[in-house]
Amino acid sequence: MFEAPSENAWGNPFRDDYFQRIAELGFSHVRLPITWETDGRVSYQSPYTINPSFLNRIKYVIDKAYEADLMIIINMHHHEDVFEDPEGVKDRFLSQWSQIGDFFKDYNERLLFEVLNEPHGNLSPEKWNSYFAEALEVIRETNPDRAVLIGVAQYGGLGALPQLKIPNDPNLILTIHYYEPFQFTHQGAEWVSNSDPWLGTVWENTDLEQRAVESQFQYALEFSQQHQIPVNIGEFGAYSKADMESRVLWTNFLARWFEKQGFSWAYWEFSSGFGFFDPNTNTYLQSLVDALLLNEFPEPVITSTVDIYTSDFTLGNDGWSLSVTSPAVAGIVYENNEAKISIDSPSDQGWHIQFQKGNISLKKGRRYLVSFDGKADQNLGLTSYVGMSVSPWASYSGYAAASLSKNERHFEFTFLMNEADDSQARFVFDMGNVAGTVYLYNLKIEEIVEERSEEVLSSFKSEDISIYPNPGNEFLRVKGGVVDVEIFDYSGKLVKKGGLSGQLINIENLPAGLYLISLQKADGAKSFKRFVKH
Incomplete structure (x- = not known):
C-alpha cells in the first residue's frame, strides 16, 4: 500500500x-x-x-x-x-x-x-x-x-x-x-x-x-x-x-x-x-x-528440561571471557558468584564488548532453553544469543534483547537448533553500545525434552517420581531420588525454591490453589507434576 x-x-x-x-x-x-x-x-x-x-x-x-x-x-x-x-x-x-x-x-x-x-x-x-x-x-x-x-x-x-x-x-x-x-x-x-x-x-x-x-x-x-x-x-x-x-x-x-x-x-x-x-x-x-x-487465552503445554550448562563463578571465570574491541573500554571481575562487567567507554557496536563462553554442545533438531539473571547500576540494554564460535559467527538462537535495571530480573528464551551439530558453540552477551556496570549470574542452557524423553533421560522416567498426598495441606512427600525442587503458581511465577528436607517439602505457607512442581534428580533431569494445595 x-x-x-x-x-x-x-x-x-x-x-x-x-x-x-x-x-x-x-x-x-x-x-x-x-x-x-x-x-x-x-x-x-x-x-x-x-x-x-x-x-x-x-x-x-x-x-x-x-x-x-x-x-x-x-x-x-x-x-x-x-x-x-x-x-x-x-x-x-x-x-x-x-x-x-x-x-x-x-x-x-x-x-x-x-x-x-x-x-x-x-x-x-x-x-x-x-x-x-x-x-x-x-x-x-x-x-x-x-x-x-x-x-x-x-x-x-x-x-x-x-x-x-x-x-x-x-x-x-x-x-x-x-x-x-x-x-x-x-x-x-x-x-x-x-x-x-x-x-x-x-x-x-x-x-x-x-x-x-x-x-x-x-x-x-x-x-x-x-x-x-x-x-x-x-x-x-x-x-x-x-x-x-x-x-x-x-x-x-x-x-x-x-x-x-x-x-x-x-x-x-x-x-x-x-x-x-x-x-x-x-x-x-x-x-x-x-x-x-475470538480465541480465549491458551493454557500452556508443560515441558521438562535437562541441564546442559550452569555457570559457577565461585572459583573464577568458569570458562567465560570478556572480549573488548576499540574504541570500547571495559573490564570484568568475578565475585559473589556473579560476573561484574564495568563498561567505561562504549562504542556504536554491540559486539565491541562480548562476554562469551565456548564449547557448548548443541545437536541439530533439538530445542533449548537459555536463561540468566541480571541487573545493572542504571537502565541499559544488552543482547544475548547462542551461536557459532568461528566465522561467520552466526547466531543459532536469534538475538534476544534484555533490558536491565537496578532490579534483579530473570530472562529466558528458547530456540530450535536448525544447523548441523556443533560441539563448540558459544553463549554470548553483546553490550558494547551501552555504558554502566552489568551483573550477570545463573547463566544456564537446558535442553527441552518433552518430545525426546526416552533418548535424553535414559533410565529416568517421570513415573519414577511420586508426590503425595495430592491434594496436600502442610507437607508433600517425594519419592524417587529428587535433590532439588521449585514450585510455580499457575501463572508461571516461582513461589518456592528448595526447601527439601529429607523427603518432605513444606507447603504450609502456600495459598490454596493449583501449582506446578519441578523435581530435579542428581543428574540434572527434571520432571514436572501438578498438585493442589488445600
Whole structure:
C-alpha cells in the first residue's frame, strides 16, 4: 500500500472496502504505514513541499477509516535518508511533519500520529530522543492535544527501551514492535539474509515459550508504569512460511497476553505476506482471524528440561571471557558468584564488548532453553544469543534483547537448533553500545525434552517420581531420588525454591490453589507434576 514507493509498486494497493471489512471483523483501529519520502510525493529541496495530490489521497483513506468508525494511526514509515544522515536531513523531516500536522489538524482524536517507524542506523538512541522531541514540538504547534506515538530506536523493539527519554507530554503512547522468536516469525523471509535454514521452526505454546515473552516484557511494564504512558504493540506477526498451526498458537497467545497487560495492538499485516486476507480471492485465513479476535487465552503445554550448562563463578571465570574491541573500554571481575562487567567507554557496536563462553554442545533438531539473571547500576540494554564460535559467527538462537535495571530480573528464551551439530558453540552477551556496570549470574542452557524423553533421560522416567498426598495441606512427600525442587503458581511465577528436607517439602505457607512442581534428580533431569494445595 502506501509504505511502498508507489501505491501499486508491491502489488497491494488500497481498496475502498478494506476498512469496512476490518471493522466488521471486530477491529477498532488501523495503522496506516506511509512512505512520504519518495519521488513524486515530496520535494527534496527547501521548503520540502509534500505533493498536494498525495496529501489528498491520504485524506481520502483517513476518511474511509472514519466512515467505518475506526481509529487510524498514520506514520512516517520508510525514511532511509534519516537513518543514514539524521542531522543532514533533519530540516526536511521536520518540515514534512509540519505540513502533515497542518493538513490534518482539524481531524478529531480518532486520528493519531506516529513520528517514525523503527528508528535505526545512524539515528542512534540518543539522537532519536532529540529527534522525537523536536518533531513533537513541531506537531504541537498545530495539534496541541493529538495522541502521538513514540517508538524505540534500534528497529522499534525492546532492546533500546532503557535509553528512551519520554518528553513531558500527557498525550503520548509508547509503541513497541515484537517479532520474537525472530527465527520463527521470519523463517524463509526473502529480505532476511540466510533465513531459509530457519524453515520448519515451530511455536508450540509451551510454558517456556510463554515465560520467555513474559520475561522479555518485564522492563517495558515497569517503564510504562514509571512514566505513566500507555503501551501499543504497533507490529507483531509471523510470516506465511511458518506453519499455520504455529502461527495461530503464537498469535493467539500474544493477542490475549497483550490485552491482559492493558496493551493495545495492531497485527502486521492485513493483506500481504504476514496477513490474514487474500485480496485475489476475497477470503480470510479464518483460523488466524479467530486467534486474533475470538480465541480465549491458551493454557500452556508443560515441558521438562535437562541441564546442559550452569555457570559457577565461585572459583573464577568458569570458562567465560570478556572480549573488548576499540574504541570500547571495559573490564570484568568475578565475585559473589556473579560476573561484574564495568563498561567505561562504549562504542556504536554491540559486539565491541562480548562476554562469551565456548564449547557448548548443541545437536541439530533439538530445542533449548537459555536463561540468566541480571541487573545493572542504571537502565541499559544488552543482547544475548547462542551461536557459532568461528566465522561467520552466526547466531543459532536469534538475538534476544534484555533490558536491565537496578532490579534483579530473570530472562529466558528458547530456540530450535536448525544447523548441523556443533560441539563448540558459544553463549554470548553483546553490550558494547551501552555504558554502566552489568551483573550477570545463573547463566544456564537446558535442553527441552518433552518430545525426546526416552533418548535424553535414559533410565529416568517421570513415573519414577511420586508426590503425595495430592491434594496436600502442610507437607508433600517425594519419592524417587529428587535433590532439588521449585514450585510455580499457575501463572508461571516461582513461589518456592528448595526447601527439601529429607523427603518432605513444606507447603504450609502456600495459598490454596493449583501449582506446578519441578523435581530435579542428581543428574540434572527434571520432571514436572501438578498438585493442589488445600
